[in-house]
Amino acid sequence: MTKNRIFRHLILPSVAPIAIIWLYFTPKYVFGCANRGFMALAVVFFALVAGIFTGIKGINEKKSGQAEEANWWTVTTLILVSPLALLVGPLG
Numbered sequence: 001m002t003k004n005r006i007f008r009h010l011i012l013p014s015v016a017p018i019a020i021i022w023l024y025f026t027p028k029y030v031f032g033c034a035n036r037g038f039m040a041l042a043v044v045f046f047a048l049v050a051g052i053f054t055g056i057k058g059i060n061e062k063k064s065g066q067a068e069e070a071n072w073w074t075v076t077t078l079i080l081v082s083p084l085a086l087l088v089g090p091l092g
Contacts (some may be wrong), residue, residue, distance in 0.1 A: 008019045009072045013054075013079040016047035020083045051080035054089045 024041050030037065058073030086092075 005072055009076045010079070013047075013050070013076050014082060015044055016050075016083045017086060019043045020086050020091065040087060046084050047080045047083045051077050057081060 020040055020043055023036050023043070026036060028036070035052060054073050055077045058070045061067075061073055062070035
């Protein structure tokens with residue numbers, strides 16, 4: 001059960017920040033500058049949409065009294081919001 005939680009709440013959402021970092025270090029001649037920017041925006045958009053759903057799921061779990069599961073969903077939401085922070089902040 002714990003391996004499933006770690007995969008679902010930590011490893012799977014970490015794909016989005018890793019994709020942003022990978023796009024940052026990809027040479028311009030591979031995709032072109034504008035295409036890299038569009039791909040980064042797409043990753044951020046889909047991560048934020050998923051982050052909204054996981055945030056709502058965490059709120060619902062908290063209301064139903066399952067605090068431990070709500071904490072896992074909160075961590076997932078924070079991971080999914082991190083690509084926006086990377087794009088606006090240090091990698092922007």
